Amino acid sequence: MRKGIWQEFDGYQDIVEEIKVSRKLGGTVSSAMVSAEEYIRQLHPDRLELCVSDIITETPSTKTLRLVSKDNYLPPFMAGQYIALYLEIAGIRTSRPYSISSQPNQVGYYDITVRRVENGLVSNYLLDVVKRGDTLISSGPAGNFYFNPLLHKKTMVCIAGGSGITPFMSMIREIIECALDRLVYLFYGNQTIDDVIFGAELNRISKRFDHIHYIPVIEEPSRKYEGACGFISRDVMREVLENIEDKSFFICGPQGLYDFCLPQIQEMGVPGRKIKQEMYGAPPNIWQYPGWPHEVHQDDVFTVNIKNGKQLTAKAGEPLLVALEKNGVVVPSLCRSGDCSMCRLKILSGKVFQPAGVPVRKSDKKYGYVHSCVSYPLENLEILIQ
Amino acid sequence: MNAFDVVVIGAGNGGLTAAAKLAQKGLNVLLLERHNVPGGCATSFCRGRFEFEVALHQLSGLGTAEKPGLLRMELEQLGVLQDLEFVEISDLYHVAASDGFRITLKTDRAETIAVLQDKFPHQKDAIQRYFDLMARYANDMISTFIFRDPEASRDKYPCLYKYALQNSKAILDEFFSDPLLKTILSLYSGYLGVPPTRLAFAYLAMLFFQYMEFKPYHLKGGSQALSNAILNKFLSDGGTARFNCGAKKIIVDKGQINAVVTDDDDEITTNYIVSNVSPVATYNHLIDPAQVPAATSVEIKGRNLSTSAFTLFIGFDCEPDQLDITETTNFLISTTDISDGIRDRMNRPDIQDDFMLLSCYDISDPEFSPPGTCQANVVTLKYGEPWLRIPPRRYHDVKFRCAESMLKRVEEIYPRVRDHIEEIEVATPLTHMRSLGHPFGAIYGYETLTKDSLFFQPGRYSPIQGLFFAGGWTGDQGFEPTLRSGISAAKSIIRRLGAE
Structure with a gap:
């Protein structure tokens, strides 16, 4: 090629002039020097520094932590989204996602509502140790469990179990506060009447507003109880809902709720696309899952070698992410339910169990990447954390 | 060990091929990436049972084994070709106008x-x-x-x-x-x-x-398959990659690259850097301004940023034929105005008469989405700057309003889409700004104006010794050019090292 041949092309000189002018006046790059990063931080901050401004006892086992921002700014969120708290408890650095239970129009604080989990490292810490004035570090709001106006119908059938009420609380409070044009049927399942969170507020709201229907469903009711009993079955739903047309179904709660209710909803004839399911952490008792190899016991212990890093032991019945955290290895995490891909790492050798349906990219599977929050060691492992 | 022959900053297309090429030649290479997955634009994300392709529409430069294009040759030399599976797309594109006009341009001339x-x-x-x-x-x-x-x-x-x-x-x-x-x-x-x-x-x-000559291709597993394959090759050639860790600072001494400081405050000695970060950020945020030649600052400030994009990722609970989608690549048009009016439209957040591209990869690759489903990537070009004028609290409303108007345009052509949506995700110019880190969410880097083309601009070269660029900012945009830009940057470094 002849060097600089393009200098002979028609129009070359015009462009040389153009470049001179643009260097003199500046192109759009010059205005972008004032960084857009600050704007992005207002929407999606990496970390929030929050202060516990109030602690509200909701039930004997549940409290709401009211969190205000240390720099007086809280990013907007969609009702139903969560924040992940980043904590160090007894020397273990870990994280937990909590749905925001306050509504988005409340710009002064985020509420998170925490129920005690038996032997739960984080819930017991938040309920027993954290006190007013303490600082908590969190992610920005995240998650895909929200009313999507492109997809969802105005009539929302919300099915909650236990502490799965929290995202719905945010949605319902927003609907009331912002006078949104929606119709809500909330089926809320709990073991006993004492476990119901936000019961008084939900009763009050449903009495006052025609478009909010609240149907508590109690598994083990006291003798005096007159409401719906048992599980949230299709019969319970059919009694309230005239039909399933033009409705979107939302469901949030423990695995047992999904195992029971999802088939019930499907049996009513609701197509999968109309059902939105929230994540709810790693499944408990993973060893009872379909596909778990019977020769591996939940308490079996395996060696995990981190390439260019330390060696540790991990229990089969415990997510790899948790074993890493217990040994002082911090892997970035957010949803801790297999969905967000933050805790992705590579298995170089050895086998892990991953429950069906965890969304891992096709090519990630090919190259041995797993979401460590829902991966359970079945053999000795060598892993790569990059 | 805190010294490397070369540090590659950013694992986008250009960063990945540069790193892989250098490692293939036996150099000791560190690849830094602030995200937890490789690929930059060349990535995918999962929602429900769908894995959505983010950026790749029609891969160019492949050709066939008998008649290879430049990209095929380079991927083969890099040793990743056998890990990838390509599907030839039979059409250039289908055009569907709101008034009912339809035409399909085939790859055969x-x-x-x-x-x-x-x-x-x-x-x-x-x-x-x-x-x-x-x-x-x-x-x-x-x-x-x-x-x-x-x-x-x-x-x-x-x-x-x-x-x-x-x-x-x-x-x-x-x-x-x-x-x-x-x-x-x-x-x-x-x-x-x-x-x-x-x-x-x-x-x-x-x-x-x-x-027409080398045909457009779809890549099985989407662009993430390519990113993962190149990273895998890099690792197996002894390369070191650090994810969730970007570069904080590039240390230049007497006009020569000296070291890189990572986000973890790790100082790494090196004489060569391939920056897959925009030159705008490299010169303004990573390098001490005193070390940047005045002419370089003037050159950068004189340039324009490319457009960003507004994209819908839609997962449907049916096959494409139930939606009347028959081609992989579809341009949806409602106007024949190709004047500068296009720019005015690109500068408005709202979607009205914008040209839109709907890609349905399942047409070329029926295994792309789960059985009985399909997905569409619907994109239109929008500048990022107007989005910065939206108050953060209004952002979600504006995003969904624009998405709704886009969906209405899609419905004009494919009336049944709304009844089959299972998942839908919206990416705005701000989404690109956040995930790519490009100013104004410029998906193509600098604007592809003639004055900004390779004939006239520095491309991968820098007046700072040891610094090279790779990726969309260095020249032409798209997958083939950015992948090849990394190879070129690597070759430049290999030549210099050979000469030393």
């Missing part, structure tokens, strides 16, 4: 000419002459720039000399009078991010030529 002549009989001769011109232009270009004819001259390559730097609209106006025909033939300008009024004919002609 004669077929496409015939289809166009059938729909536009009054422009029959002009169509033939225009495609002849594109072919002649491409031949001139290849003789001079690929085969490097030392005796190139105006007499020998008249098309090249006359047309290369002219804007595409001027040429279309020269050949055609029918506005719809001109619109149809200009639609690939969207792949380069500038309207035909500002796009050098060199680009439009070469894009057509590339796709």
